[in-house]
Amino acid sequence: MNIIVCLKQVFATDARIKIAPDGKTVSEEQIEWIMSPYDEFALEEALRIREAKSGKITALTLGPERCTTMLRSAFALGVDAAVHLKDPLFDNLDALAVARVLAEAIRKIPHDLVLFGKQGVGVDQGLVQSMVAELLGLPLANIVTKLSVEADKVRCLREVDGGSEWVECGLPAIVSAQKGLNDPRIANLKGIMAAKKKPIDVWNAQSLGVTADSIGASTLTHDSYVLPPPRKAGKVLQGTAEDTAQQLVSLLRNEAKII
């Protein structure tokens, strides 16, 4: 079983967001970078499938130099190979461009299963996996909390609004991981030491055979970023549980006009 896991490096979830002086980007100063939390579930699932079925896992990321640390962590956890898509041409791509480049790379790596996170924490789009599925003509089981691999298909429990559904997809397939899929392991010291010596394959635009033209220009422009207006602290209600409950309900009706 050949598995590719797509990993995205994102801001740590406790990051305080600052807007860059140009007002058109979010500042990356003093940001701690992590593997997107949902991608951790994808990676763990790959490890478990390999343990059950044997096979090879390739970690795949597109991003600048800093992503090396994330690929090292993936090695420490036990992936067999890592491919880093790195090129000045790949800076500041939108979701579709990222999907086009990833799809090109996926074509070049043998795969039965391609695992994604359900969304990259931060931009929170959850677009790339469905774009890649469309570009490669592959089935997608999105937002999955249970996964079983059978001879020529996967059976997945996917989340939908207000419930869940079991879906089946023939292989090769794309699956995106939701929290609940598994409980990711933590790397041990031996793994961390061994990871330092593992070779990362770096592919640039030329080796991948993509150009600015084939990636395409973005049709979506970010005009500005702002911080949401701060909420002001409101009233703290005083009295017994009964008093405060009465006050609250009356304020919700008469002041906030909500109920």
Next chain:
Amino acid sequence: MGKTFLIYIETKDSKARKSSIEALCAARRVAGDSTAAAVVIGQCDDASSLAQYGVSAVYTVNAPSTAGFSSDLHAAAVAAAADKVKPDFIGGSATVLGRELFGRLSARLGRTAAMDCIEMKWDGGLKLVRPVYSGKALATVSFQGEAPHLFTLRPNVFPADAPAAGLSCALTPLDVSLDATKATSRVVEVLRGAAGELDVAEAQVVISGGRGMKGHENFDVLRKLVAVIPNAALGASRAAVDSGWIDHSHQVGQTGKVVSPQLYIACGISGAIQHLAGMSSSKCIVAVNKDPEAPIFKLADYGIVGDLFEVVPKLVEEFKKLLAQ
């Protein structure tokens, strides 16, 4: 740039979803003198009543009812519909299935969709605002290049207009054929959430419990409050979910759902940055916490410092009284 819209109507139990109607109304308002049309795929019993929201046309695509939702087929159908209707914008709701569909549609049409937007207006072109970093910042985006452009709107943020009663319209079937045998994924079993339970992302009121709930069974205290308030749903912090007290589908926050209800009541939740990211765009926030220093009070409109196990049962009584009036 033209201003015509085609809105994808998602169905649930063969009825148009409320969030799709919200998107349709939002498009109708921005379209002004231009048109907003709807496209429905598969069985939708109330399709002709979409006329009540001022649509110019309701296009329908036949789909075999056995197919379930397969985003590849639906994306192909919407793309084919767009090819015939030639709208400037294709929109929908950022539901779970809507996101998947618009991802595939983006790749098909070669245009990145603006996802999960919370504001939409016309200012020399279509401008949309989308929260990033779970609402810790807001990005204003616009489109470039040839139509059609794609967007999805966050459920529960845009008001649906009151339907103009009695209006209905003829449906316009589109000659698009969907071959269910070509679907790459197949739904084999549908599991509903607990009967009658509303999803946090769609509720008008969300009542959430955190570590302060202290146990699985205590969530019943909150369920009683959920039961007396119309359109209310049960939410939770990650601490409560990770303790195994409640399913992850209830989690609110940066790695859970982002909600914007009219009213959010946080009970026994401290207000960690990852939780706030999921609920700080709620219209009105109430916090019940026994620690007066809890960070949640910094953004709550109304705070009650006290034991939730005393306060919440009183709230149940007071809400009952008020709503009975």
